[in-house]
Amino acid sequence: MDEEKIREAARLFLEGIGEDPLREGLMDTPGRIVRMCHELFAGYGSDASEHLATRFEAPAGGGVVIERGIRFYSVCEHHLLPFFGQAAVAYLPEGEVVGLSKIARTVEVYARRLQLQERMTAQIADALAGSLSARGVLVVTEAEHLCMSMRGVSKPGSTTLSFAARGEFEADGALRAEAFRLLGL
Numbered sequence: 001m002d003e004e005k006i007r008e009a010a011r012l013f014l015e016g017i018g019e020d021p022l023r024e025g026l027m028d029t030p031g032r033i034v035r036m037c038h039e040l041f042a043g044y045g046s047d048a049s050e051h052l053a054t055r056f057e058a059p060a061g062g063g064v065v066i067e068r069g070i071r072f073y074s075v076c077e078h079h080l081l082p083f084f085g086q087a088a089v090a091y092l093p094e095g096e097v098v099g100l101s102k103i104a105r106t107v108e109v110y111a112r113r114l115q116l117q118e119r120m121t122a123q124i125a126d127a128l129a130g131s132l133s134a135r136g137v138l139v140v141t142e143a144e145h146l147c148m149s150m151r152g153v154s155k156p157g158s159t160t161l162s163f164a165a166r167g168e169f170e171a172d173g174a175l176r177a178e179a180f181r182l183l184g185l
C-alpha cells in the first residue's frame with residue numbers, strides 16, 4: 001500500500017468537505033485511516049488457496065458439510081461504505097474435507113477488499129470449488145449495506161441476499177433446494 005498517497009488523499013478529502021485537517025481532532029485521522037486500510041483491505045495481499053491447502057480425509061458416509069454464521073465486514077466499491085453480515089457455505093466433499101476455520105478465512109480473503117456482494121459471493125464459491133475436492137459448493141451471503149441504510153433509499157435493517165452455486169449444487173435444483181433448507185433459507 002502507498003501510505004503517503006492514502007494520507008494525502010485523506011487530508012484533501014477533509015479539506016474537500018469543508019473541514020480543517022489540522023484541527024486537533026483530525027490531525028491524526030489520515031494516519032488512522034492508513035492503519036485501518038491495512039486491516040480492511042488485507043485481502044489484497046492474501047491467497048485463499050494457501051488457507052485451503054491443508055485437507056483431511058473425509059469421514060466415510062459423510063454428507064453435506066455446512067458452516068453457517070460466518071460474520072464478515074466488507075466495503076462497497078461504489079460508495080466506500082461498509083456492508084456486513086453473515087456467510088454460509090455448504091459443500092459436498094469428495095474424499096477430503098477442510099478445517100472449518102479455513103472456510104471462514106477464505107471468506108475474509110474476499111471480504112477484506114473493495115467489493116460488490118455478488119462478486120464476493122462468487123469469488124468465495126470459485127475459491128472453494130477450485131481448491132477443495134468437492135462435488136459441489138454453495139455459498140450464501142446476507143448483508144446490510146450502509147450505502148442503503150445511511151443514504152439514498154434509507155432502508156435501515158433491510159438485507160441483501162446473494163448466492164453462488166457450483167458443481168452439483170448448480171446442476172441439481174433439488175439438491176440446491178435441500179441445501180437451502182439445511183441453511184435455514
Ligand SMILES: [Zn+2]
Pocket residue numbers: 076077078079080081145147148
Ligand atoms: Zn454502495
